[in-house]
Amino acid sequence: MAYTTIVIGGGIAGLTCALALHRAGIEATVYEAYDRSADRAGVYLTLAVNALDALRAADVDLRGLGFDTPRITMTSGSGRTLGELPYGTDAGTGAGPSGSGTALTSRTVRRADLYRRLREEAVRRGVRIEHGKRLVDATSSDGVVAASFADGTTARGDLLIGADGLRSRAREIIAPGTPGARYNGLLNTGGYARGITVDSEPGMMNAIFGRRCFFAFTPHPNGEVWWVANPPSAVEPSPAELAAISPQEWRRRLIDLFRDDRGPAADIVRATEQVFAGWNTYDLAPVAAWHNDRMIIIGDAAHATAPSIGQGAAMAIEDAVVLAKCLRDLPAVESAFAAYEGLRRERVERVVEQGRRTGGWKAVHPAASALRDLVMRLGMSHLARTGNDPSRWIYEHHIDWDERVGGVRV
Numbered sequence: 365m366a367y368t369t370i371v372i373g374g375g376i377a378g379l380t381c382a383l384a385l386h387r388a389g390i391e392a393t394v395y396e397a398y399d400r401s402a403d404r405a406g407v408y409l410t411l412a413v414n415a416l417d418a419l420r421a422a423d424v425d426l427r428g429l430g431f432d433t434p435r436i437t438m439t440s441g442s443g444r445t446l447g448e449l450p451y452g453t454d455a456g457t458g459a460g461p462s463g464s465g466t467a468l469t470s471r472t473v474r475r476a477d478l479y480r481r482l483r484e485e486a487v488r489r490g491v492r493i494e495h496g497k498r499l500v501d502a503t504s505s506d507g508v509v510a511a512s513f514a515d516g517t518t519a520r521g522d523l524l525i526g527a528d529g530l531r532s533r534a535r536e537i538i539a540p541g542t543p544g545a546r547y548n549g550l551l552n553t554g555g556y557a558r559g560i561t562v563d564s565e566p567g568m569m570n571a572i573f574g575r576r577c578f579f580a581f582t583p584h585p586n587g588e589v590w591w592v593a594n595p596p597s598a599v600e601p602s603p604a605e606l607a608a609i610s611p612q613e614w615r616r617r618l619i620d621l622f623r624d625d626r627g628p629a630a631d632i633v634r635a636t637e638q639v640f641a642g643w644n645t646y647d648l649a650p651v652a653a654w655h656n657d658r659m660i661i662i663g664d665a666a667h668a669t670a671p672s673i674g675q676g677a678a679m680a681i682e683d684a685v686v687l688a689k690c691l692r693d694l695p696a697v698e699s700a701f702a703a704y705e706g707l708r709r710e711r712v713e714r715v716v717e718q719g720r721r722t723g724g725w726k727a728v729h730p731a732a733s734a735l736r737d738l739v740m741r742l743g744m745s746h747l748a749r750t751g752n753d754p755s756r757w758i759y760e761h762h763i764d765w766d767e768r769v770g771g772v773r774v
């Protein structure tokens with residue numbers, strides 16, 4: 365269908381959606397609140413195989429970005445191995461997007477590099493991206509959407525896709541009164557350590573369930589060590605309180621949190637020149653209405669997922685591609701939105717729920733950490749014996765671009 369589409373948000377969901385719409389022959393303009401310097405947004409992220417599969421459907425190539433992350437190993441703060449799993453990879457395990465035809469390996473990339481690649485690809489294909497456009501309101505009547513921005517300008521189109529993240533304005537417009545972000549009880553920080561040797565092969569994600577704090581590190585093949593830490597905090601710090609913590613103070617706090625743990629966490633923090641400013645972690649309770657007649661939300665705007673499960677970007681990318689297919693294949697916006705929700709809601713809500721449970725494992729009281737470690741170890745050895753990976757359904761998701769929504773191949 366020859367729609368003119370307003371995409372709000374030039375993050376992962378918005379840019380991927382514009383790319384997939386372009387592939388479907390649908391015109392889209394992306395309106396992003398910030399200017400280009402907003403690229404820093406976070407440290408790095410791992411794109412699981414289902415995210416890579418969806419990017420392939422949008423014809424996006426990540427070659428040259430980041431490094432393969434084929435496996436994840438888990439240890440306790442006492443240094444005991446809890447288990448090792450493929451990071452959703454095809455390699456020899458059968459996990460990974462079924463029917464995708466090619467083996468995929470999860471990939472760890474700097475967030476800013478991923479944004480840049482998506483943006484450059486969008487520009488190369490002729491997608492318009494307008495910066496400094498913060499959505500403040502939108503209305504629809506007679507099949508036309510009118511969006512207004514904080515700078516006083518407006519845009520008109522046949523439909524609006526809100527890909528404006530956790531604190532979405534589009535969500536407030538479509539579903540007024542919907543509860544906002546849910547604090548997860550964990551903070552997040554991280555960094556890139558240099559000049560340190562760790563006992564791990566490059567690309568391996570090492571997750572350490574410390575007594576007081578979760579830590580994960582992945583050696584880059586170039587010798588850097590990329591890491592994150594999740595200090596628990598029952599009380600949600602305000603933005604001002606977070607901003608008041610200097611990198612030196614983060615370093616001091618983290619080293620103290622890891623004081624009784626075995627493993628390299630404290631040394632990796634010491635070897636990091638600039639510990640990143642921390643932020644709170646959130647998810648979103650199920651949002652009852654994702655769309656009205658002409659506007660829809662996707663990605664974090666619709667179903668933000670706790671970072672613990674490493675699937676928020678993956679869900680945003682899958683959303684973007686599935687929505688583009690629905691708009692390509694169905695005769696009207698309303699039927700495309702309904703089909704999209706039918707294809708997406710159950711899956712993303714299961715992922716959000718699993719993310720909450722995973723986050724819970726990281727936030728246990730130190731007195732309960734030995735019990736947690738025991739339960740995890742038993743669970744992991746059961747998994748190794750039976751091969752019954754409870755996360756497999758997440759990674760096995762496959763999007764066939766050439767299959768029409770409804771089942772027929774184009």
Ligand SMILES: Cc1cc2nc3c(=O)[nH]c(=O)nc-3n(C[C@H](O)[C@H](O)[C@H](O)COP(=O)(O)OP(=O)(O)OC[C@H]3O[C@@H](n4cnc5c(N)ncnc54)[C@H](O)[C@@H]3O)c2cc1C
Nearest residue numbers: 373375376377397410499528529663664674675676677678
């Ligand atoms: C610490 C942390 C670690 C994570 N690690 C992983 C991981 O390893 N793997 C993974 O898959 N996911 C991970 N995630 C989740 C992932 O980052 C998000 O799910 C993903 O960024 C969501 O993409 P999005 O495009 O929906 O939202 P965003 O990336 O937040 O993009 C939203 C965009 O909309 C813009 N915007 C906001 N409001 C407006 C407005 N009113 N008008 C116009 N534009 C607006 C914003 O500036 C932004 O560019 C992690 C998240 C966190 C916090």
